[in-house]
Amino acid sequence: MIGRTSLFARQAITKFVRNSHAHGGVPGENLPFDLHNHYKLTALFIVFFGSGFGAPFFILRHQLLKS
Numbered sequence: 001m002i003g004r005t006s007l008f009a010r011q012a013i014t015k016f017v018r019n020s021h022a023h024g025g026v027p028g029e030n031l032p033f034d035l036h037n038h039y040k041l042t043a044l045f046i047v048f049f050g051s052g053f054g055a056p057f058f059i060l061r062h063q064l065l066k067s
């Protein structure tokens with residue numbers, strides 16, 4: 001039973017890699033954002049990390065201002 005499971009997993013991973021259409025070797029090719037526009041990349045990083053960092057403070061403010 002273990003042999004069949006590992007064979008199935010190996011075939012599934014091989015099929016996934018072959019169908020991924022990734023050429024490989026190009027930095028940032030598989031990322032969901034563009035690395036060439038540095039200003040847009042900086043803005044996206046500030047929004048992404050700023051929202052995660054600032055969320056507890058906004059939640060706390062909301063809770064303290066509730067009547």
